[in-house]
Amino acid sequence: AQTVTQSQPEMSVQEAETVTLSCTYDTSESDYYLFWYKQPPSRQMILVIRQEAYKQQNATENRFSVNFQKAAKSFSLKISDSQLGDAAMYFCAYRSLDSNYQLIWGAGTKLIIKP
Amino acid sequence: DTAVSQTPKYLVTQMGNDKSIKCEQNLGHDTMYWYKQDSKKFLKIMFSYNNKELIINETVPNRFSPKSPDKAHLNLHINSLELGDSAVYFCASSQDAGPSSPLHFGNGTRLTVT
Numbered sequence: 001a002q003t004v005t006q007s008q009p010e011m012s013v014q015e016a017e018t019v020t021l022s023c024t025y026d027t028s029e030s031d032y033y034l035f036w037y038k039q040p041p042s043r044q045m046i047l048v049i050r051q052e053a054y055k056q057q058n059a060t061e062n063r064f065s066v067n068f069q070k071a072a073k074s075f076s077l078k079i080s081d082s083q084l085g086d087a088a089m090y091f092c093a094y095r096s097l098d099s100n101y102q103l104i105w106g107a108g109t110k111l112i113i114k115p
Numbered sequence: 116d117t118a119v120s121q122t123p124k125y126l127v128t129q130m131g132n133d134k135s136i137k138c139e140q141n142l143g144h145d146t147m148y149w150y151k152q153d154s155k156k157f158l159k160i161m162f163s164y165n166n167k168e169l170i171i172n173e174t175v176p177n178r179f180s181p182k183s184p185d186k187a188h189l190n191l192h193i194n195s196l197e198l199g200d201s202a203v204y205f206c207a208s209s210q211d212a213g214p215s216s217p218l219h220f221g222n223g224t225r226l227t228v229t
Contacts, residue, residue, distance in 0.1 A: 033214050039156075045205065045220035052215065089156055101214040102171065105158045 002027045004094050006106035013082045014114050020067075021077045021109045023092030030054075033095040034068070034075045035103070040088040048090070051075065079111075087113045118142050121206045121221035128196055129229055136191045136224045138206030144219070146170075146212045147189035149181060150205040152223070158205075164189055165212045196228045 003026045013019035025034070036048040051059045051068050058066050063080045079086055092106040121138040128134050140147065148171075149161040162181040163171035169181070178194040189206060203223045209216035 035217060037218075043203065043223045043225075045207070045218070047217045047219075050215075050217055091158065095214045097214050101212060102160060103218070108156045 002029075002094055002096060002104045004092055004104050004106040006090075006092055006109050008109045009107070010110045010112065012112040012114055013079075015082055015084060017082055018078060018080045019082055019111065021079075021090050021092075021111065023075045023077070023106055025073050025075065025092075025094045025104075027073065027094065027096070029096060029098075031097050034066075035093040035095065036064070036066070036075075036077045037091045037093060038086075038088045039091065039108070040085075045091070049077065082113050084113050084115060087111060119206055119208055119219050119221040121204075121224055123224060124222060125225050125227075127227045127229065130196055130198060132196050133192070133194045134196060134226070135193070136204055136206075136226075138189050138191070138221060140187055140206075140208040140219070142208055142210075142219060144208040144210050145186060146209045146216070147183065147186075148205075148207040148209075148218065149189065149191050150207060150220075151175075152203040152205060154202070162189075162191075163212070170212060193226075196226075198228050201226055201228045 032053045034051045038046045049061045065078045067076045089108045091108045094104045119140045146165045148163045164183045167183045180192045183189045205223045206221040207218040
């Protein structure tokens with residue numbers, strides 16, 4: 001069974017600095033999807049970025065980018081120019097191409113932005 | 116224009132009661148979900164419907180019964196509430212049930228059972 005591990009329960013970064021949140025996963029599949037979701041204090045889960053495993057190019061969305069290392073089964077999220085509004089829980093998720101495409105979630109990393 | 120809306124936002128009730136949480140999406144999506152987030156923020160899938168048909172039914176007590184009257188709605192009814200049911204419940208939708216479709220979440224319903 002697939003698993004997703006976020007080894008950093010909490011991270012903090014100075015405003016305007018760059019921070020990287022780590023995510024590793026375990027799978028025997030060659031094709032799958034990976035996601036980062038953000039959950040601010042408002043509670044709503046918001047999609048940050050998506051990566052397709054068969055694409056070698058790292059996904060980027062404005063200040064958010066990923067470092068996808070397929071062989072190492074690593075999918076880290078880099079946030080550049082951190083802003084106060086980035087403060088949230090960040091969840092990494094893996095989606096298999098079988099098992100009804102269920103999402104496997106990491107435990108989350110709480111990101112604190114220091115002004 | 117709320118994409119996925121669920122009501123109520125907060126629900127406080129006593130053990131043994133029956134309650135419902137409603138969810139509606141106006142995105143035209145085919146697939147809807149219910150997730151439970153516990154106090155440690157762990158997310159667990161409960162149910163998933165695709166075009167009103169149940170496709171995922173995880174191991175949850177049969178006190179929990181989802182109902183999908185149409186593609187845009189997926190309600191969650193809970194019978195005989197227990198203390199352990201206290202959690203935040205999230206409704207979500209996706210364009211289809213495929214693996215590339217990201218989920219769009221509602222704001223969650225915080226259920227407190229006393």
